[in-house]
Amino acid sequence: MYIGSTSEWGLRQMVFEVADRAVNEVLDGRAASVDVTLTPDGGVCVADDGPGISIDETEAGPGIEALLTQMQAGTGAGGRHGVALGFCGVGPAVVNALSQRMTAEVRREGVRWVQEYARGVAAAPLTEAGAATGSGTTIAFWPDADIFGAAEFSFDGLVERFRELAFLNQGLEISLTDLRRPDESCSVRLRLPGGARDFVAFLDGHPAASAPMDTIAFEYEDPRMAGVMKVAFRWCSCPEKRVRSFANSRPTVDGTHTVGFRDGMTAAVIAYAREQGLLTTTDPDFDADRISEGLTAVVSVKLDRPEFEGSTRGVLGNAEVRDCVGQAVQDHLGRWLKDDPERAAAVIDRIVQGARRD
Structure with missing residues (x-):
């Protein structure tokens, strides 16, 4: 055992x-x-x-x-x-x-x-x-x-x-x-000093110089969760989703950090699409699965007091982590979308086209 x-x-x-x-x-x-x-x-x-x-x-x-x-x-x-x-x-x-x-x-x-x-x-x-x-x-x-x-x-x-x-x-x-x-x-x-950003490039199979889209990466310490998060992600040309998550360097299958990541992604994309008129008042919101198509991401949190659900420690349970990660992802992605409107438009257009195919 x-x-x-x-x-x-x-x-x-x-x-x-x-x-x-x-x-x-x-x-x-x-x-x-x-x-x-x-x-x-x-x-x-x-x-x-x-x-x-x-x-x-x-x-x-x-x-x-x-x-x-x-x-x-x-x-x-x-x-x-x-x-x-x-x-x-x-x-x-x-x-x-x-x-x-x-x-x-x-x-x-x-x-x-x-x-x-x-x-x-x-x-x-x-x-x-x-x-x-x-x-x-x-x-x-x-x-x-x-x-x-x-x-x-x-x-x-x-x-x-x-x-x-x-x-x-x-x-x-x-x-x-x-x-x-x-x-x-x-x-x-x-020995891989590039951290989460290079981890995304490895999972995606494209080095940063030849990647079809920028990698959004940040590290942020939030005292509310008594820990630090390292997040990196980018969209690629294939429809496959690759999201890897970790808590204190332990691989996880789900948890409050991954839910927070999805929340932040969804909120930032929907807010930008509505601000730019890419979604009208009568259009339904994009769902998280649609936004995540073609996404490669690494979501890692390191906590002073991690709490796991179950003996295998595959699901992180710290409730406060969800809001902390969600807000940080929303802020960083929202800023990237506004600072790079050309690539932002490509991301949103891809999501819109996918929603229309549904």
Whole structure:
């Protein structure tokens, strides 16, 4: 239940549970990058160049052995400044329990420490293994074949999720390397400072220079929702709608942030169309689905106290977020429509033509 599945999806969650701490080390400025490697023998190695996990328990958290053998409910950074990658945020101890083997190496304060585990239990005491070059933590694990059978890690699935994180957190750098097939090894390094604007271009398949329409992008902090929003969107030439939403870097299927986005879009377009006489007093309002045709958008909010509906955390429930996002989108889109009347007319005309076809 802690990773959601014994299929490939569950294997992926194991990687996220181990990578969670390393990613937050980078976001907190204590590390520069995270390196994830799929090894030839079916394992996964997650390494960072931070200060290294504490050997013993401190005020900041558990020591390395406790972290890897005792389930830490709520593991992962809280608030808007961190990300929680795992399915339930229970930490790497669950991964250890589901692995036939796990190894840990900590390079801290000039000393290298190592320890090995078997199915969640330490196989030997934490051992000092000489001087360390640099600092950091490396954790490797090999999933238990009796639990996961022939399931394999999906390199593309890992890349997709880590790419999202790199777009949503511009200071994050992650590399992924697949060494499982020596003749087909591949590697990708993700550092995407363009943020939500470039995320839209990626989803749309058009770089900004060749896009058929401007990308409207903004970042805004609203104290009413105790958080910050990052929103980017543009219309393209195809009818398909691509709207991706996130709350504290976690993918969502719906929620108050997406409802607010739709509210703001609809209000701005209708107000502009009526001001310009493109909708008469007898014409009905455009509906949100019609306005969203051909839209590519990224809607991300980071909140101090996010509230999710259901155990899978796929729907954001903070009521105040709807009005905050809606007003911000209405203001920014309304301003863009007035400042660029030629492209605004193209957007409205497309919506009008679509409504007439209905």
